[in-house]
Amino acid sequence: xxxxxxxxxxxxxxxxxxxxxxxxxxxxxxxxxxxxxxxxxxxxxxxxxxxxxxxxxxxxxxxxxxxxxxxxxxxxxxxxxxxxxxxxxxxxxxxxxxxxxxxxxxxxxxxxxxxxxxxxxxxxxxxxxxxxxxxxxxxxxxxxxxxxxxxxxxxxxxxxxxxxxxxxxxxxxxxxxxxxxxxxxxxxxxxxxxxxxxxxxxxxxxxxxxxxxxxxxxxxxxxxxxxxxxxxxxxxxxxxxxxxxxxxxxxxxxxxxxxxxxxxxxxxxxxxxxxxxxxxxxxxxxxxxxxxxxxxxxxxxxxxxxxxxxxxxxxxxxxxxxxxxxxxxxxxxxxxxxxxxxxxxxxxxxxxxxxxxxxxxxxxxxxxxxxxxxxxxxxxxxxxxxxxxxxxxxxxxxxxxxxxxxxxxxxxxxxxxxxxxxxxxxxxxxxxxxxxxxxxxxxxxxxxxxxxxx
Amino acid sequence: xxxxxxxxxxxxxxxxxxxxxxxxxxxxxxxxxxxxxxxxxxxxxxxxxxxxxxxxxxxxxxxxxxxxxxxxxxxxxxxxxxxxxxxxxxxxxxxxxxxxxxxxxxxxxxxxxxxxxxxxxxxxxxxxx
Numbered sequence: 001x002x003x004x005x006x007x008x009x010x011x012x013x014x015x016x017x018x019x020x021x022x023x024x025x026x027x028x029x030x031x032x033x034x035x036x037x038x039x040x041x042x043x044x045x046x047x048x049x050x051x052x053x054x055x056x057x058x059x060x061x062x063x064x065x066x067x068x069x070x071x072x073x074x075x076x077x078x079x080x081x082x083x084x085x086x087x088x089x090x091x092x093x094x095x096x097x098x099x100x101x102x103x104x105x106x107x108x109x110x111x112x113x114x115x116x117x118x119x120x121x122x123x124x125x126x127x128x129x130x131x132x133x134x135x136x137x138x139x140x141x142x143x144x145x146x147x148x149x150x151x152x153x154x155x156x157x158x159x160x161x162x163x164x165x166x167x168x169x170x171x172x173x174x175x176x177x178x179x180x181x182x183x184x185x186x187x188x189x190x191x192x193x194x195x196x197x198x199x200x201x202x203x204x205x206x207x208x209x210x211x212x213x214x215x216x217x218x219x220x221x222x223x224x225x226x227x228x229x230x231x232x233x234x235x236x237x238x239x240x241x242x243x244x245x246x247x248x249x250x251x252x253x254x255x256x257x258x259x260x261x262x263x264x265x266x267x268x269x270x271x272x273x274x275x276x277x278x279x280x281x282x283x284x285x286x287x288x289x290x291x292x293x294x295x296x297x298x299x300x301x302x303x304x305x306x307x308x309x310x311x312x313x314x315x316x317x318x319x320x321x322x323x324x325x326x327x328x329x330x331x332x333x334x335x336x337x338x339x340x341x342x343x344x345x346x347x348x349x350x351x352x353x354x355x356x357x358x359x360x361x362x363x364x365x366x367x368x369x370x371x372x373x374x375x376x377x378x379x380x381x382x383x384x385x386x387x388x389x390x391x392x393x394x395x396x397x398x399x400x401x402x403x404x405x406x407x408x409x410x411x412x413x414x415x416x417x418x419x420x421x422x423x424x425x426x427x428x429x430x431x432x433x434x435x436x437x438x439x440x441x442x443x444x445x446x447x448x449x450x451x452x453x454x
Numbered sequence: 455x456x457x458x459x460x461x462x463x464x465x466x467x468x469x470x471x472x473x474x475x476x477x478x479x480x481x482x483x484x485x486x487x488x489x490x491x492x493x494x495x496x497x498x499x500x501x502x503x504x505x506x507x508x509x510x511x512x513x514x515x516x517x518x519x520x521x522x523x524x525x526x527x528x529x530x531x532x533x534x535x536x537x538x539x540x541x542x543x544x545x546x547x548x549x550x551x552x553x554x555x556x557x558x559x560x561x562x563x564x565x566x567x568x569x570x571x572x573x574x575x576x577x578x579x580x581x582x583x
Contacts, residue, residue, distance in 0.1 A: 264480065359538060
């Protein structure tokens with residue numbers, strides 16, 4: 001049996017969680033997921049400004065803090081913190097490891113080759129059209145605006161790094177779930193044909209990849225009764241060679257692992273549950289059997305899978321215009337009426353200025369920004385609403401001009417208005433996503449695993 | 455018959471994929487799963503959301519988890535960083551579905567009403583620690 005614990009569910013998650021995982025109980029592997037689609041394009045922008053950047057910077061001090069204990073206890077770290085610059089991240093981690101005093105006792109594995117940015121034209125020329133999976137358009141339509149292009153890669157390079165003795169494995173756009181199931185493939189020697197076992201590993205990965213979201217965090221079921229969230233225990237998967245596993249958390253930590261919390265996480269970001277496609281297998285979530293196995297322990301069995309496809313998914317980010325969102329707060333009496341009138345005035349002014357946008361959106365925060373038309377208009381005695389107005393368009397100047405039209409409403413619109421201390425809304429570049437498929441053979445020969453000695 | 459809300463019968467979580475929001479709906483009590491299967495049709499869910507969902511609604515069954523998964527296409531104003539919505543990633547779309555009103559028998563209503571809500575004495579429980 002091996003224990004694979006989750007340490008981060010996204011870039012910006014609880015920085016003490018990985019420390020609790022390493023110090024609070026037994027663990028063999030610590031997986032940490034840092035990447036979402038939008039993260040890749042943020043990191044790419046950082047790298048353009050500074051060639052040594054482009055990865056999760058806070059991962060480096062974290063390693064300095066926990067690596068001595070990890071090396072001591074034999075806990076190996078597997079993470080996609082490398083972002084768009086795994087090599088730069090690897091070098092920084094080696095430095096941190098030396099500062100932490102583990103020189104001569106640790107290896108850092110660095111996986112590269114998922115980044116297609118420098119190969120895009122070559123790939124297009126070779127006939128890989130990278131058509132948008134949703135619209136079927138060819139990538140050439142937005143080629144000159146592409147900011148980042150990364151392939152979701154599978155377990156193989158991570159397994160190789162573990163086989164070569166890496167204490168820390170750093171990847172770029174590794175599939176989130178692979179950070180959990182690659183250690184299982186490494187430890188149990190599962191072959192590619194053992195699809196049911198790998199599929200079980202994928203499901204363990206789906207449970208681990210969002211951190212505490214499987215162990216009481218963001219749980220709707222009985223949330224008011226969940227204890228100790230200030231020191232919530234992140235999930236730990238106890239995996240068996242036969243593909244069954246138990247989801248639990250360290251003793252003495254807060255949070256809760258129940259059928260309810262695990263089911264909620266299993267359904268998070270779910271598409272067709274019978275066809276959860278990863279680079280290594282297609283997992284069938286309709287075959288999962290859950291049962292209680294003591295306090296804060298859920299046993300998972302019965303998972304089946306089907307062989308992997310010949311394609312890998314590419315996540316491409318491209319610049320697609322500009323947006324800005326501003327807000328003002330209106331107070332009782334008749335708060336919503338005041339907000340609606342301010343919205344009307346603002347829209348009329350934008351019209352008079354000849355500004356046109358692809359979209360203008362108005363929401364009443366504190367009333368209907370999340371449930372929209374399902375809740376109608378607030379009653380006249382509703383104490384306050386925040387008027388939130390956003391625009392987007394291709395013309396940056398128009399969006400800039402919009403951002404200067406919110407403040408004047410304070411003295412030139414309806415009364416009882418406040419909450420503009422934050423200043424003018426920030427104009428943001430929109431990064432749109434272009435999901436595409438690419439044949440494996442165009443990517444796999446380019447994947448490299450390098451071992452850095454500390 | 456009595457009217458209850460879906461929040462009495464099920465808990466839920468949602469997420470996003472591009473411009474599509476997903477909602478996983480899970481029966482609190484496995485015995486209510488057949489009721490969810492019967493009531494939460496694609497048509498009923500589409501009608502519930504009205505113009506909040508521009509595209510089609512898909513439904514998948516997970517009887518093993520006593521759950522249904524819905525995909526709401528075109529629900530997120532373009533999704534990701536394109537969207538101007540507060541809930542651009544559909545994080546709380548699930549709660550909007552839980553508002554749905556459902557007709558159930560007296561005995562079911564008796565059993566489920568209040569299941570998904572903070573109890574009335576919650577505040578006082580907090581104060582007394």
